[in-house]
Amino acid sequence: MNKNTIIYFIAAVAATGGLLFGFDTGVINVALPSLREQLHLTPSQESMVVGAVLFGAMFGPFISGFLTDLLGRKKINIIASLVFVLGSILAAIAPNTNSLIAGRLLLGLAIGIVAATVPLYLAELSPKEKRGRMVTFFQLAITLGILLSYVVGYIFGNAENAWRLMFWAGFVPAIILFVGMLLVPESPRWLLSKGRDDEAKSVLNKLREPKEAEDEYNETKKLLEEEKNNKSSWKELFSERLRIPLFIGIGIFAIQQFSGINAIIYYSTDIFKQLFSDSDATIATVGVGVVNTLATILGMRFLDKWGRKPLLYTGLIGTAVCLGTVGLAFYFQDILPAGLRQIMLVGGIYSYIIFFAISLGPLGWLLISEVYPLKIRGFASSMGSFNHWFFDLMVAISFPLMRATSLGENGGIFGIYMLVVLLGLFFAKYVVFETKGLSLEDIEKKYK
Numbered sequence: 125m126n127k128n129t130i131i132y133f134i135a136a137v138a139a140t141g142g143l144l145f146g147f148d149t150g151v152i153n154v155a156l157p158s159l160r161e162q163l164h165l166t167p168s169q170e171s172m173v174v175g176a177v178l179f180g181a182m183f184g185p186f187i188s189g190f191l192t193d194l195l196g197r198k199k200i201n202i203i204a205s206l207v208f209v210l211g212s213i214l215a216a217i218a219p220n221t222n223s224l225i226a227g228r229l230l231l232g233l234a235i236g237i238v239a240a241t242v243p244l245y246l247a248e249l250s251p252k253e254k255r256g257r258m259v260t261f262f263q264l265a266i267t268l269g270i271l272l273s274y275v276v277g278y279i280f281g282n283a284e285n286a287w288r289l290m291f292w293a294g295f296v297p298a299i300i301l302f303v304g305m306l307l308v309p310e311s312p313r314w315l316l317s318k319g320r321d322d323e324a325k326s327v328l329n330k331l332r333e334p335k336e337a338e339d340e341y342n343e344t345k346k347l348l349e350e351e352k353n354n355k356s357s358w359k360e361l362f363s364e365r366l367r368i369p370l371f372i373g374i375g376i377f378a379i380q381q382f383s384g385i386n387a388i389i390y391y392s393t394d395i396f397k398q399l400f401s402d403s404d405a406t407i408a409t410v411g412v413g414v415v416n417t418l419a420t421i422l423g424m425r426f427l428d429k430w431g432r433k434p435l436l437y438t439g440l441i442g443t444a445v446c447l448g449t450v451g452l453a454f455y456f457q458d459i460l461p462a463g464l465r466q467i468m469l470v471g472g473i474y475s476y477i478i479f480f481a482i483s484l485g486p487l488g489w490l491l492i493s494e495v496y497p498l499k500i501r502g503f504a505s506s507m508g509s510f511n512h513w514f515f516d517l518m519v520a521i522s523f524p525l526m527r528a529t530s531l532g533e534n535g536g537i538f539g540i541y542m543l544v545v546l547l548g549l550f551f552a553k554y555v556v557f558e559t560k561g562l563s564l565e566d567i568e569k570k571y572k
């Protein structure tokens with residue numbers, strides 16, 4: 125098989141983890157109406173059903189943090205896929221709310237594991253000039269998963285037991301991930317870090333031209349040799365030497381999540397219902413999914429061409445303008461003509477999604493897969509992923525609460541999200557550094 129075909133096959137399999145991430149987080153948006161009806165959820169049960177996935181995902185990194193470096197990138201993803209299978213079955217057949225919450229917790233756990241391990245697996249398998257694009261496959265898969273969940277919601281919305289059918293739909297990619305993961309190779313860099321040199325060589329030869337394979341082998345070997353006396357433990361992540369990558373893992377996800385992305389991904393239907401009929405609001409939500417996916421494909425083209433920083437600046441400025449527009453549409457709702465208000469709200473939200481999808485979306489997962497040293501990469505990227513879920517949960521819980529206050533009425537929520545994004549400009553300037561075209565080993569040398 126052609127080397128490029130193998131690489132893209134691996135990317136497709138690994139990215140199925142991203143598809144499940146997007147699907148299982150997005151599906152709740154469309155499953156809730158039927159869940160409310162059939163399980164008679166109280167408001168607190170409802171928030172537990174919604175939050176369970178994010179809560180579970182917060183714990184995933186604690187499992188993957190140690191096991192990714194110990195067992196390898198492949199085995200941990202096989203474990204995650206089995207948890208996905210179990211979680212999907214449990215959620216789909218749940219006889220009562222508690223079993224449903226348990227199923228959603230399991231799904232979250234699996235999402236938390238793949239979010240921490242798939243991007244770094246992809247980064248370690250990619251040739252350096254394609255790394256940005258390859259890791260962004262993961263983000264593309266997340267957006268496809270979200271879109272798929274909205275479409276599944278649209279199709280099954282009126283069926284009896286709609287929510288069960290929606291959760292069953294998540295079972296299919298879980299099985300694909302499991303089977304696919306059995307077929308892909310282990311990361312050559314991880315194999316080298318465990319002294320399994322011959323296996324690493326054979327994987328590299330399958331993926332690279334002979335000269336590239338040899339260079340990559342020698343470079344990683346040399347780096348590991350130099351690091352030999354450098355005792356590696358998880359504590360190193362908090363050392364002076366790794367201050368910048370530590371800040372990157374916290375900062376990029378704080379900005380990504382507090383830019384309010386999931387206020388839209390999880391609650392867009394509610395927002396659109398203020399403007400349109402129920403069924404039009406659902407269609408507008410499917411539109412969010414489509415725009416998100418298409419813009420991510422656009423972003424993939426530019427990450428390795430323009431570099432990470434220019435895209436980050438573009439995305440931050442663009443999202444700030446859009447969030448400001450949406451905020452103003454709320455603030456001046458009484459004096460704006462209805463047509464203009466609609467354009468500002470829908471146009472603002474759709475354009476926000478475009479700017480997010482070319483920058484903050486892919487960059488979060490990309491940066492945490494590439495800025496940490498090999499020896500603690502699994503642990504460090506898991507901690508980055510933990511930050512993501514923690515901030516995500518905060519936004520998911522606070523958005524409906526804030527909406528019920530004057531901040532919801534006057535668009536202040538979007539003003540807050542805009543301020544966060546503007547602060548992100550300092551982060552982009554002073555903390556993030558350009559990784560385009562550098563090998564993972566070149567990046568690691570920066571911390572010596």
Ligand code: BGC
Binds near residue numbers: 266267385389488512
């Ligand atoms: C974020 C998710 C978000 C998605 C939207 C991802 O990068 O991690 O929280 O829902 O982008 O496309």
